[in-house]
Amino acid sequence: MVTFPLDLVLGEIRIPSHLIFDLLAYYLGFSYYLKLRERKGDFMSPTRRIYLLIGAAIGALLISRLLAALENPALFLNPSSILYYFQGQTIVGGLLGGIIGVEITKKLIKERKPTGDLFTFPIILAMIIGRIGCLLTGVSDRTVGIHSTLPWAFDQGDGIPRHPTSLYEIIFLIGIWIGLYRADKKDTLKNGALFKIFIFSYLVFRFLIEFIKPAIPLAAGLSAIQLASLIGALYYGKILFIDGIHSNGTRSTKYV
Secondary structure, eight states: OOOSSOOEEETTEEEOHHHHHHHHHHHHHHHHHHHHHHHHOBSSOHHHHHHHHHHHHHHHHHHHHHHHHHTSHHHHHSOSSGGGGGSOOOHHHHHHHHHHHHHHHHHHHTOOSOOOHHHHHHHHHHHHHHHHHHHHHGGGGSOOOOBOOSTTOEEOSSSOEEOOHHHHHHHHHHHHHHHHHHHHHHTOBOTTHHHHHHHHHHHHHHHHHGGGSOOOOOBTTBOHHHHHHHHHHHHHHHHHHHHOSBOSSOOOSSBO
């Protein structure tokens, strides 16, 4: 019988699986980004890309922490310890914060072209690897689903059969990766459309799957993550509807 969390134990030392897979996610995601940049080409100089990465990292860190703190409104307004604000992080907050950070940086360096396509597949890879860590960590990760009687529900560490929501997300990410890869191979998407389709699709997915996770509503019966996902999905849905996703001709060979 499998017992959660499934951590790596080396003698007296226990290394959390979440930490292992988070580090793998950062390393393999960035390595994949470098390979794509080398193979596909890039209209931006390495220095300007670094500026964007720094902006994305700062924005992702700040908004990820903020959104995680808002997951418990009572503690957010009256924290038992200031450390509460630094204990959690969310992928939705990381993505939206990263986007905000990039857009601010683009204004500072006066860059007007879409810059997200190059990051799309590396982000998906990193998210898949990170979610494996969430799955192996079990209920202590706070990303598990609610009780379920479905055949594939299982005990993730508290004796209650639950929706394996991390597994659902891994399957979704693999599916969207395959779909976007095929669309990208056709070379008919507008510059920037690849990233926008991914963000829109993921935010819709997260808005829906949060209904089968134990969450504390923030407003209108929705959790902080759901509200952020809904706002982000509406924003990107509007952009995709107005701008469209297909180019009139062949897309530039330079990844943007």
